Amino acid sequence: METPVTPAANHPIPVHPGLPLLGNSLDFVRDPLGALRMYRRLYDQDDGRHIVRLSVGGRIQQLVFRPEDAKQVLQENHRNYGRSPAFQVLKLFLGEGLLTSDGDFWLRQRRLSQPAFHRRKLAILAETMIQEGYYWVEQLSAVAGSQPVNISQSLMDTTMRIVCKTLFGADAGQRLNQDLSYSLEMVNYLANKLLIIPVRFPLWVPTPDNLKFKKATRLVNQLIYGFINARRQTGARHDDLLDMLLYAEDADTGERMSDLQLRDECVTLFMAGHETTAVSMGWTLYLLSQHPEVLQKLHEEVDQVLGGNQPLTVDDLRALPYTGQVVQESMRLYPPAWIMSRLALQDDRIQGYTIPANTSVLVSPYLLHRDPVQWPDPDRFDPDRFAPGCDKERHPFAYIPFGAGPRLCIGNQFALMEMQILLALFARRFTISAPPVSPPGLQPLITLRPKQPIRLVIICR
Template identity: 60%
Template sequence: METTATSALPVPLHPGLPMLGNTLAFLRNPLGTLHTLQRQHDRLVHLRIGGRHQYLVLRPEDVKYVIQENHRNYGRSPAFEILKIFLGNGLLTSDGDFWRRQRRLAQPAFHRQRLAALTMTMIAETASWIDELEQHRNKQSINMSQAFMDVTMRIVCKTLFSSDTTGKLDGLSNALDTLNYLANKKMLNPLRFPYSWPTPDNIRSKRARAQVDSFIYGVIDQRRHHQEDKDDLLGMLLSAEDEDTGEKMSDQQLRDECVTLFSAGHETTAVSMAWTIYLLSQHPDVLVRLQTESREVLCNEPMPSPDKFRSLTYTLQVVQESLRLYPPAWIMSRRAHNPDHIGPYTIPAGDTALISPYLLHRDPTNWPDPDRFDPDRFVAGGLKDQLHSYAYLPFGGGPRLCIGNQFALMEMQILLGMLARSFDFKSVANQRIIPKPLITLRPSQAIYINLL
């Protein structure tokens, strides 16, 4: 990609309010504002949000330049300092040499052959969950948003800790939800009090964090003192050694990575699955094809083998199309360490590049009729394979591609395949669901479905 120019031009500025710039527009309607920017601008647009200069990158080839080709010039933005308060210094929030070391240490835990050992755990937990859902068949509607939160919590506990955390799931889930809610609130509020101040929100946050820490440090301590050797993600992280120094992760580092994995493996997957079920309830033709595949491939086996799920090609297409329409990470930000050029335009040092997978995924230039739910976009050799590789970024890209992307895709295939094999889904009448862009792209309200 051409990134140098004979003359450096400022990025076109989008009109805003005096002093406030574009802040109110983003606070009131972030997704609508993004669509407006996409219609009115071609390559980059200069925004003023929260007193900061930010540059929305609109073309896939320019996105690739920022997060892959010149990624060393773009670090974590100030927004991640807020997330650090809640998540710690894990792979999501860390930067520079520390991040590179942590990524090297954690990467082996997510190799394909390692994940294969965890797939049976996913299948077993999903089978148990499907049995529990039977009590709701042909009865009143069920809150599927909460149902997916419950099962993904069970799966992440088993795959991360080899534990069902009996009696602790509700408290742990509530504490994580509290941290997520307060992080969202703090990021959206331009008036941010220091974390050390005893405000009501800071007190709630510290209590929730203490509850999460008590559980996770307890598990780490038990493993270290009893020298338990378990084939789960924590076991792999405990045994990981730096290839240069031979060092292993400290308890603090293990805690931060575990909290990050908890958040990604629990909330993000649950939200994505809720959107998927909602879309299927609105598109009975897609649901019929999905059910036909799952019943032919999985048959009536209580515990299908992992290979069976890998054969669910249409199921994967449904998941991919759902992630296109409602990517959990709907926007990302990177701060420029040094001045840079994208085409003829200058990105000043210290300013932020904004990248929106939500916007890329709904760009009519690449995705015809972009708001339509059509899993056939992802058929092998179809539209997706003909597009620029950065036109579709449900898990990010470049060196910071989500480390658990294959884990998440397999989990969603298993959940969706076994659910479609067992039930029909019918949407509740007059249920108006719109996206709510918080840290993740959540539904505006709980999604209720009738299971038939």
């Protein structure tokens, strides 16, 4: 007769063996996603144990695997979990924006920023997205044909124009494009490096990485403060996010954001609204290149709703559900935020195990989105997973591309709307003749990027 498994409360959290000083950091340097899959294979057990303790970047981290545990950390007991030390690296660049701030300050900033993302406000911003979407497909039409197009770069340029106009009401001129692109690229690489290595030099030490980081921050500050100062001086009103943030008032005190607070929120929104959207759209088009049957179904929906030359409007988006499902399924397989970390402020219990105060809990959307219990045949690209009613048996925290709980990304509807618009306009005009010769590979930095630019052969329909 088999002895029943005892509750986890009597056992320490399993520890994955690592190297002296380095701990498990090398796993994340060599192949972060492969390491996550290995940890799940070894420690996500049917006997009720779904957790492992790691040492990454000199910090103790508990990795959980199940949506119910993610829910406890991100929602049910969220007050016990603050931004982990990993966010201190991003805070060097983003300051006290919504992504990195905590406590009462975060709550105040969230309340001040929330009205800017009201559905009525988003409908105004959508007009800019549509205009830039048309400009994008016209540019692609000029290079469509038998030669592969660098879709990754094309989308980076397009989302740069969209975020510049929706955030600042400005065109992405050459200097603006180059400086911001350089800065965001540099921060992505350097922040990821700082998160993994156990020994870090203070920012005042003039290492090559620190000097690059300071240059990137200086360029962004000059640009952002330039926009803020111009608005302060002229007092002119605009239908953009900066205007909405500039005039947002605290309901209790009537206070508005300082220039520093505006800077931090603008940089955060810019970083989230530019790169993550471009990367997610790139993965979406890559997946469509591999699945002509999905692309055909997408063409049929877009043709039925938009016809030949009918202009796309915001109201049309509700009549394009499959287009939205394609975006959602792409973000399931390639979530831009592939891992997130929270610091336990006090001891907590997960599955009966003690999570010690001042240690971190890792939640990986990449793993949650590929959990075979929640997603049968999880590596298969199938937008019908998101058809109406298909989520009835699925745990709500099995799909969290924008995070979850009170700290759900404030711009999630903005990003989904932008991607749906760009995808609909692309599908109406183009088809993809063949998949790439070789997969672009995965590069998990702060966001889940392709290792090589995605190049596709696109043909005008």
